[in-house]
Amino acid sequence: MHTTVLSLLTIIAEAVLKERLIAELMQAGATGYTVWDVEGDGSRRLRSGDAPGENIRLETITSFEVADKLLEKLAHNYFPHYAMIAYTSDVHVVRGDKYV
Amino acid sequence: MHTTVLSLLTIIAEAVLKERLIAELMQAGATGYTVWDVEGDGSRRLRSGDAPGENIRLETITSFEVADKLLEKLAHNYFPHYAMIAYTSDVHVVRGDKYV
Amino acid sequence: MHTTVLSLLTIIAEAVLKERLIAELMQAGATGYTVWDVEGDGSRRLRSGDAPGENIRLETITSFEVADKLLEKLAHNYFPHYAMIAYTSDVHVVRGDKYV
Amino acid sequence: MFNTLQQNFCSPLTLAFGLGIVAKLIRSDLALPRDAYSTLSIYLLLALGLKGGVELSHAALSEVWAPALATLALGVITPLTSYAVLRKFGRFDAADAAGIAAHYGSVSAVTFIAAQQFALSQGMPAEGYMSTLLTLLESPGIHIALLIGALQSSRDRLAVDAPAPRPTAEVVHEILASRSMVLLVGGLVIGYLTGPTGYEPVKPFFEGLFKGVLTIFLLEMGVMAAARLGDLRAVGVFLIGFGILMPIFHGALAVMLGHAVGMSVGGSAVLGAMAASASYIAAPPAVRMTLPQANPTYYLTASLAITFPFNLLAGIPLYFAFARWLGSGG
């Protein structure tokens, strides 16, 4: 099966940021996203909102350039203030041209 | 720790396909699966069922051959009609012989 | 964007083990974790608790050494008795120094 | 008529539906959690079945068979008329027409409940066996439409790269063993077996709370309907007209049939609302699985954002007025 190597960007962050982060992704050129609720703990131990401890895990498959641009933006605008981690890995995607 | 490199196949698809996709995995030779509910959006903006917007994320760890066979089948039988993405990545699995 | 390559350890296990596995991670030197509920099936077909069929998926981003130590421990102490799989993959993490 | 309409607009049920729509339109985060929605629908369907079963235990079989036959006839007619109109006048392709027809051939339980409550509030309650009719009307229309769709699609060679067709047995099973079917039929049987005495201790739960729970449920239905309003442009003017006129036609037909087989004013009106209503729970997954070529935007928007609100706000009083007019000697 022919596949394309693309970047899978994963963000785990406070649930309060959900709409804003999705908007950032789409603005940066991502063509889609997948998101779900998770729990977790890290260095900040910060929580907010009416459902304490709630995080989201947000993923997008996108080109390496868009992924990099997004990491840059997240690190600058969000990391200083919000509980959040972000990382990328390489995945082999069917019909990869759809996502760039 | 001794590990084996195997393929992790991830499918994100309309929730209505859950049972059918699990059956496809097992038929193709996968030995297990993990699945959960997610939300998302992509190129189709298609949704169905009584809980609109609901997708599933289905993962199976399997041999590269089985993963490839599955991608082939998905691309041919499901991609034309359903909202769905599929991708693989390599993972290092403990007791990998269990999964092939 | 400068990133660090770290190990992403994923554990899928019976929900009853949640607290214990989180404690194992933290004890071994992980700095955080993310966890959520999943469903699944594998070789054991074992389930327990008041919500049958429930598993958890627990992830931690950590150094290769800690990940390896954890795999070792899981394989020895948990695999013989519990429904569980574990695997690692490499991820590129922003501000990776936070996690080691 | 006008008075009745106004009364209908000012019931907490209708207003809650309206509130849900407003909430979505102003982009509020108001939404019933998905699991709460499922739980409430389990409650409503079981309560519906139980109540029907208890009342059925008083009814004579001789009363029920003619309305039952009329209902089955509606289950055959409504998908066919819908399909014909959509193909002929709407110029929809076979798959889309069949997909939509499956929805209009089936029934919306909430519309049914709202009609029942409306008839009650007008002092002309429907017959006790109505929930039995509801179960009869749920599935035939879906199967007929899907069958047409499968036959036509393969003839039109639309299905070239379609997945292997699903065995019919599987589709039939899915609908007969669906949650709503099991709860309705199961409730009917339980209610029938326990009778009024056994029902007494659970009545405060299943009957006392019914309207309140329905209020919350309609709030969420409003949110869901409003989420589809944005697709109104996409579905086009024809489907909007279809979503209003087809129900009026089916509703009138059913009221006449009901009257003909000797049902009461309330009963005929509720039968009218049932025939007029379009499914948005049983039909969508069945159609999506079996006819994936049909565009869900069409059938979901028509059923949920056009026909459901129309029936709730205007259709039900309309069918009722017609039934009363017929009942008073036409």
Next chain:
Amino acid sequence: MFNTLQQNFCSPLTLAFGLGIVAKLIRSDLALPRDAYSTLSIYLLLALGLKGGVELSHAALSEVWAPALATLALGVITPLTSYAVLRKFGRFDAADAAGIAAHYGSVSAVTFIAAQQFALSQGMPAEGYMSTLLTLLESPGIHIALLIGALQSSRDRLAVDAPAPRPTAEVVHEILASRSMVLLVGGLVIGYLTGPTGYEPVKPFFEGLFKGVLTIFLLEMGVMAAARLGDLRAVGVFLIGFGILMPIFHGALAVMLGHAVGMSVGGSAVLGAMAASASYIAAPPAVRMTLPQANPTYYLTASLAITFPFNLLAGIPLYFAFARWLGSGG
């Protein structure tokens, strides 16, 4: 007796359980969302505790101590008899026998509730302090069985590659601080402190809806029990017999004990049902964590798919009949 059985079969509670079984057997997608199940169980346990507490506020301590001692005795006896029978006649290994014994040494709250409702419906309600006894019976049996299991397993060298044993304090804490324990005991205390006057405004919620909520809950229990029916073959004929005969033995013993310490017919019958019942909420996670060598298929299937339905359908009327016979002078 036959009449009582029939009455029991035709209550909405029993029929809802049956509907859940049927739904699963025909592979319906009917299932209460997991969170709804948890929420309803919080409601049921708190309501149980509250009601018990309010009634306890009338009771004299002197009435309670003898039944309490009898209950504790049952908490010690039932895991031991279960273990002995499973080892001796069933030829189970130490871990499996202890795992099952932990379940039969503890108690099923839903069986308790059903028995209470049954006694009430027979016009012979149980004593007000029964929920206090329920809390006493919940945990000792589990600890005793786990202790035996741990000792025996290590002697049998079964545990060679077992994880480091969990500290007992942790296991004890887990059960005492478990959701059901906190709700029951907490409810008792709240009910006791508020008394009938404070209880009045929350009574429509906690008492008026109780049977209805229980109906929905039993529907889901039916689904869960049926999901285990497939394992009946795996567990074998011995365990099926065990799951029916052991409860009868424990139930009879408890009814006699209850009678001996002066409890009413209804009270003795409910005590019988408690002793006869097997846990499926508190015991499974405790056993899974502490005795992972024990096969969950055995204890879950026996407890949920055999003993629970048996008690619900036949056991409870049986213990009641026995209690009445004893009460009427034997």
Next chain:
Amino acid sequence: MFNTLQQNFCSPLTLAFGLGIVAKLIRSDLALPRDAYSTLSIYLLLALGLKGGVELSHAALSEVWAPALATLALGVITPLTSYAVLRKFGRFDAADAAGIAAHYGSVSAVTFIAAQQFALSQGMPAEGYMSTLLTLLESPGIHIALLIGALQSSRDRLAVDAPAPRPTAEVVHEILASRSMVLLVGGLVIGYLTGPTGYEPVKPFFEGLFKGVLTIFLLEMGVMAAARLGDLRAVGVFLIGFGILMPIFHGALAVMLGHAVGMSVGGSAVLGAMAASASYIAAPPAVRMTLPQANPTYYLTASLAITFPFNLLAGIPLYFAFARWLGSGG
């Protein structure tokens, strides 16, 4: 006074809150599923609005305007006094002070409900239009505090690496279209339009169950408050004092204002509780999004673990006693 306090302690509501705290402290796994919590809060807010709306349909506009103005005044005063005290005496930086002030400038619906129930139980119910006042008090305080915070923070150059500030319109929209606002206002409108006759059939659900549902809700609030008790040390002695004295000051002020504009004893007391209460639903996400530099541990702990329990246990009876004293001629 002592008698009233004791009565308050022994109500199921207060005791359920206490049980939640105890459960968390002994590390029980008791917790209401997140979705159940949301569903119950939808129920409570809608029921509150409906009831208020039905009663508002009796009220004359001339009665309402003065209390409404008083409420708006409180919405302006309470965030300002809070901010000033926190900056001046607490030495908090601008962001933290504004974050906390936003919470104390807004209102806790559960405190409001508890106060209403308390006034009722004392035979001096509050006015029917109180829920209208609740909606008026919810948002102004948040906006004022956030505005101060944004201005001050940028002046203090605290916000050097802050994300681009969010447009004010977005923040305003978020609060006005928030779930609680939509349910309260929507409920008011529905209740007003349906009036007592339309309300009748849904009354058993929305009114009969209200206190019971609130009991379960307070159980979970106890768990949530206790989860923050561990942070008490982190927030320091000043904030603990603030969380008790500020409410007393705001409560007394509001009771006097209420008395001055001619409200009843019950009404003034409830107004006092509203002004004294701190938000933990609307304010936290708004502050987190707009002032991320403010430490959530401060505002969440103060609002949820200090002020909420204080008001529930002692504040409400206190404001009531003060209102009665004023009402009886001072």
